[in-house]
Amino acid sequence: MKNEFKDKVIWITGASSGIGEALALELAKREARLILSARRKEELERVAAQTKLADLDMLILPFDLSDTSNASALAAQVINKFGRIDILVNNGGYSQRSEAIETPLEIDRQLMEVNYFSYVSLSKAVLPYMKRQKSGHIVVISSIAGKFGFYLRSSYSAAKHALHGFFESLRLETEKFGIKTLIVCPGKIKTNVSLNAVTSDGKKHNEMDKSHANAMSAEECALQIISAIQKNKEEIFVGGKELLIIKIRWFFPKLFSVLIRKQSPY
Numbered sequence: 001m002k003n004e005f006k007d008k009v010i011w012i013t014g015a016s017s018g019i020g021e022a023l024a025l026e027l028a029k030r031e032a033r034l035i036l037s038a039r040r041k042e043e044l045e046r047v048a049a050q051t052k053l054a055d056l057d058m059l060i061l062p063f064d065l066s067d068t069s070n071a072s073a074l075a076a077q078v079i080n081k082f083g084r085i086d087i088l089v090n091n092g093g094y095s096q097r098s099e100a101i102e103t104p105l106e107i108d109r110q111l112m113e114v115n116y117f118s119y120v121s122l123s124k125a126v127l128p129y130m131k132r133q134k135s136g137h138i139v140v141i142s143s144i145a146g147k148f149g150f151y152l153r154s155s156y157s158a159a160k161h162a163l164h165g166f167f168e169s170l171r172l173e174t175e176k177f178g179i180k181t182l183i184v185c186p187g188k189i190k191t192n193v194s195l196n197a198v199t200s201d202g203k204k205h206n207e208m209d210k211s212h213a214n215a216m217s218a219e220e221c222a223l224q225i226i227s228a229i230q231k232n233k234e235e236i237f238v239g240g241k242e243l244l245i246i247k248i249r250w251f252f253p254k255l256f257s258v259l260i261r262k263q264s265p266y
């Protein structure tokens with residue numbers, strides 16, 4: 001079977017851990033050329049070493065998604081090294097474990113900045129190159145929290161909802177340039193996402209949620225994302241039985257309303 005990822009230039013944010021790391025390792029097996037981004041350079045180097053890709057095929061590009069005012073310069077670095085950009089995976093981000101009433105506005109703004117505006121900013125930075133190439137794929141990691149609000153997730157859920165509005169519009173506007181947009185809605189995936197979630201005092205939650213401990217692996221999630229890219233899907237849901245709530249909301253909204261109140265936030 002043809003390996004359509006061979007030599008493709010793929011930029012992954014949040015590549016130092018969890019879903020982003022798993023995607024990097026799976027795409028390296030398919031001989032893609034990778035740009036790995038996150039804040040922790042040493043963790044990106046650890047992931048890069050595992051990929052066994054040659055220096056020629058790997059760029060470690062650390063930066064903080066809370067300030068992407070230099071997004072054009074970052075994209076230019078990618079182009080300087082590889083000459084093109086085939087896929088941008090907007091994946092980096094963090095969750096929330098705090099009630100809205102107790103959460104300072106500054107924390108709400110930070111959640112929006114990292115989980116929403118950075119995705120918009122990096123996508124705008126690569127789009128001119130994709131337009132010129134007449135091809136490209138923007139992948140956006142949303143969440144089932146991008147489909148309904150949930151306890152302790154007010155601004156995280158708001159940021160994920162915002163991604164759907166922006167990227168569904170962008171998809172319509174850019175498909176004439178050969179650019180595709182995939183929105184991924186994971187349910188529960190076993191990563192450090194709950195440990196890294198922010199609390200109302202701005203510190204990390206630092207606990208593994210029960211619902212994440214036995215969830216789908218990041219590796220399986222990565223395989224499903226890769227398959228969706230290959231099949232040119234527009235939106236996918238990835239996870240286990242927690243995804244049932246999406247169907248219940250569509251078909252039985254009153255039942256959804258009862259059930260969602262009974263779910264544990266952890």
Ligand SMILES: NC(=O)c1ccc[n+]([C@@H]2O[C@H](COP(=O)([O-])OP(=O)(O)OC[C@H]3O[C@@H](n4cnc5c(N)ncnc54)[C@H](OP(=O)(O)O)[C@@H]3O)[C@@H](O)[C@H]2O)c1
Pocket residue numbers: 013014015016017018019020037038039040041043063064065066091092093094095114141142143144185186187188189190191192193196212
């Ligand atoms: N796991 C789930 O159940 C689940 C469910 C729905 C959606 N998601 C989404 O999946 C994506 C990946 O999360 P994950 O589950 O893999 O969690 P994770 O293991 O905590 O990974 C998060 C990644 O994002 C990076 N990151 C966080 N804040 C950043 C910042 N300010 N600047 C740059 N990079 C930053 C982290 O790297 P550094 O710390 O090195 O910067 C790390 O590589 C997120 O968008 C998350 O919302 C996850």
